[in-house]
Amino acid sequence: MVNFNSAVNILEVVRVSPPSSNSLTLPLTYFDLGWLKLHPVDRVLFYRVPELTRCSLITQLKSSLSATLLHYLPLAGRLVWDSIDTKPSIVYSPNNDDAVYLTVAESNGDLSHFAGDKPRPAIDFRPLVPELSVSDESAGVLAVQITFFPNQGFCLGVTAHHAVLDGKTTAMFLKAWAHNCKQEQECGHIALPLPHDLIPSLDRTIVQDPTGLETKLLNRWISASNNKPSLKLFPSKKIGSDILRVTYRLTQENIKKLRERVETKSHGKQLRLSTFVITYAYVITCMVKMRGGDPTRFVCVGFASDFRSRLSPPLPSTFFGNCIVGSGDFDVKAEPILEEGEGKGFISAVESLTGWVNGLCPENIEKNMLLPFEAFKRMEPGRQMISVAGSTRLGIYGSDFGWGKPVKVEIVTIDKDASVSLSESGDGSGGVEIGLCLKKDDVERFGSLFSRVE
Numbered sequence: 001m002v003n004f005n006s007a008v009n010i011l012e013v014v015r016v017s018p019p020s021s022n023s024l025t026l027p028l029t030y031f032d033l034g035w036l037k038l039h040p041v042d043r044v045l046f047y048r049v050p051e052l053t054r055c056s057l058i059t060q061l062k063s064s065l066s067a068t069l070l071h072y073l074p075l076a077g078r079l080v081w082d083s084i085d086t087k088p089s090i091v092y093s094p095n096n097d098d099a100v101y102l103t104v105a106e107s108n109g110d111l112s113h114f115a116g117d118k119p120r121p122a123i124d125f126r127p128l129v130p131e132l133s134v135s136d137e138s139a140g141v142l143a144v145q146i147t148f149f150p151n152q153g154f155c156l157g158v159t160a161h162h163a164v165l166d167g168k169t170t171a172m173f174l175k176a177w178a179h180n181c182k183q184e185q186e187c188g189h190i191a192l193p194l195p196h197d198l199i200p201s202l203d204r205t206i207v208q209d210p211t212g213l214e215t216k217l218l219n220r221w222i223s224a225s226n227n228k229p230s231l232k233l234f235p236s237k238k239i240g241s242d243i244l245r246v247t248y249r250l251t252q253e254n255i256k257k258l259r260e261r262v263e264t265k266s267h268g269k270q271l272r273l274s275t276f277v278i279t280y281a282y283v284i285t286c287m288v289k290m291r292g293g294d295p296t297r298f299v300c301v302g303f304a305s306d307f308r309s310r311l312s313p314p315l316p317s318t319f320f321g322n323c324i325v326g327s328g329d330f331d332v333k334a335e336p337i338l339e340e341g342e343g344k345g346f347i348s349a350v351e352s353l354t355g356w357v358n359g360l361c362p363e364n365i366e367k368n369m370l371l372p373f374e375a376f377k378r379m380e381p382g383r384q385m386i387s388v389a390g391s392t393r394l395g396i397y398g399s400d401f402g403w404g405k406p407v408k409v410e411i412v413t414i415d416k417d418a419s420v421s422l423s424e425s426g427d428g429s430g431g432v433e434i435g436l437c438l439k440k441d442d443v444e445r446f447g448s449l450f451s452r453v454e
Contacts, residue, residue: 006109008127008147015099016062018069018076026074026090027204028163030213031307031322034369035162036088036221039236041170041389042129042412043160045396046115048153049403057154058104061146061401064181067190069100071199072173074320076100079139079161081229087218088231090141090164103130103145103157111152115408117247122415122437123239129157129412136230141165153403157412166322168306171394172198182402200320207315213366220373236416243415245437246447247408250279252430254453258282261343262350272354275392276422279432281349283420284386286449288337289345290442291384295335300379301352302328302387305360312362325368327356328387330375387419390435397426411435 028036069076076099077092092098105127113120114128128147132140141164145157160170176198180190193199222229250258259273271277280303288299304324308315315323329352336348359368389411390396396409411421414437421435438446 006107006124008105008107008109011104011106013101013103014062015097016065016069016076016102017094017097017099018066018073021070021073021092021094023094024073024077024090024092024202026077026202026321028088028090029204029207029321030209030217030369031207031324032163033087033214033217033221034326035322036217037224037230037232037234038162039233039413039416040132040159040161041167042157043170043396044125044128044155044157044410044412045174045399045406046111046153046155046408046410047401047403048111048115048407050151050153052153052403054106054148054150057148058146060181060184061156062102064184064190064401065100065102065144065177067180067184068173068177068194071176071194072320074164074202075142075173077141079141079164079231080137081231082137083229085229087214088163088229101130101140101143103143105145105147107147107149109149111149111155114155117249119244119246119440119443121241122243122245123241125245125410125412125415126239128155130159132159132161134231134233136228136232139231153407162322164321166304166306166324167389167391167394168308168323169200169320171396171399172200172318174396174399178399178401182400185402197318199318201316201318202320204321206319211366213369216366216370220370224373239415242439243437244440244443245410245415245435246443248434248436248447248450249425250282250432250434250453251425255279255432258346258453262347265343265347266350269351270354271350272357273350274357275432277350277353277357279392279422279434280388280420281346281353282450282453283434284349284353285337285346286446287386287420288334288384289449290445291334292338293334295338297334298330298383299332299334299337300328300330300375300383300385300387301332302326302330302385303356304388305357306391306393307360307362307365310360310362325360325365326372327360327368329356330371330379334384385418387417388422389414389419390421390423392422392424392432394423396423397428409433
C-alpha cells in the first residue's frame with residue numbers, strides 16, 4: 001500500500017452563475033423522492049496534463065461551466081422544502097444570487113497514485129470532493145472542486161444531490177461541460193449549440209403518478225424525520241484509516257469466459273447474460289465468499305436501473321433528474337452462493353440477478369421504491385450489504401475537456417455504504433472497471449477469489 005503523505009490546500013471558493021437567465025422552479029417527481037435523504041454521489045475524474053498551468057485551467061473551466069449552466073439551470077439552484085410546500089422543489093433565481101460553488105485547490109500528492117488501481121487509503125480521496133450545504137429547508141444541488149497537481153495534471157471532483165440527478169444526468173452534464181470547454185479552446189469562444197443528446201429535457205409533466213406514489217414516499221420521509229418536512233440527509237458512517245480503495249478489472253475476454261461458464265452449466269435455463277449481470281454476479285460471488293461465515297446468513301443485494309426507456313410511453317433519453325428504480329433482495333441466502341464446485345455459486349448469483357432484472361417493469365415501481373423503508377427496519381446489524389454505484393453505460397470516460405480523456409474515474413461515495421462501483425474501461429477495450437472499498441484483509445481475500453476468473 002502506498003503512503004500518500006500528501007496535502008490538499010484550498011486556494012479559493014468561487015461562485016459560478018449561468019449567463020443572464022430567468023428564474024426556474026422544478027418540482028421533484030417520485031423518481032427523485034425515492035433518494036431524498038440519501039447521501040450525495042461524489043465522483044472524481046483524474047486528468048494527466050503535465051504542461052497545464054493552474055491559471056489557464058481555472059479560467060477555461062469556469063467560463064465553460066457558466067455557459068453550460070445556461071442549459072442546466074437546476075444545477076445552479078437549490079433544493080427547497082419549507083413548511084408550506086407539499087413537496088420539495090428545485091428553485092433557481094438569479095435574484096437570490098444562486099450559483100454553483102466551485103472550490104479551487106492544489107495538491108502536492110502524486111496523481112499517478114490516486115489514479116492507480118492498487119490499494120490506496122480511501123480517506124485520502126475525501127479532500128478531492130466538495131461538500132453540499134444541507135439544512136431542513138434547503139440543500140445545495142451541485143458542488144465542484146478543481147484540484148491542481150503541479151506538473152502532473154488535475155482532478156475534477158463533483159458532488160451531486162441524489163434527489164436531483166442520477167448517474168445518467170450527471171454524465172450528460174459532465175459531457176456537456178467538457179464539450180463547451182473543448183470548443184472554447186479550439187475556437188476561442190463557445191458559439192455552437194450543444195449537441196442534441198447533451199441538452200436536458202426539463203419537462204416534468206410527462207411523469208405520471210397514477211397511484212399517488214409521491215405522497216406515499218413523502219409520508220415515509222416525514223415519518224423518518226420526527227414527523228416534519230426535512231431535507232437533512234441520513235448520517236453517513238465515518239471512514240476509517242483502515243479502509244482501502246482498490247480497482248479490479250474484467251476484460252472482454254474474462255466476461256466471455258464467465259458467460260460461457262454459465263451457458264455450459266445452466267442446463268438450458270433462460271438466463272440474462274449481459275455484461276452487467278455477468279460482472280455483478282461475479283462480484284457478488286466473490287464478496288459473499290470473502291465474508292464466508294454461517295451459510296444460513298442473509299445478504300442484502302441491490303442495484304438500480306434506468307427506467308427512461310422502460311416506461312410507457314418512454315421518457316426522452318435526455319430527461320433531467322432521476323429516473324432509476326432499485327431492485328434486488330434484502331434477504332438473499334448466502335448458502336447457494338457459498339457452494340463450491342463447477343461455478344455453482346456464480347451461477348446461483350446469475351439466476352438471482354436474472355429474476356430481479358426480469359422484474360424491472362412499470363408495474364413493480366411502487367413495490368420496489370417502498371420496500372427499503374420496511375426492510376431496513378427489520379434488518380439485523382452486521383448484515384452484509386452489496387449494492388452498485390455507477391454503470392458501464394454512462395460513458396463518463398468520454399468527458400474530454402480539451403486535454404484528453406480522464407485517466408481514471410472514481411466514485412468516492414462507495415467508501416460510505418459498502419457499494420461497488422462499475423464503469424466502462426477507460427481504455428475503450430470494452431472491459432469493466434470495478435471499484436471497492438475494503439479492509440486490508442478483505443482486499444487480499446477478495447483479490448484471491450477474483451483472480452480465479454482466469
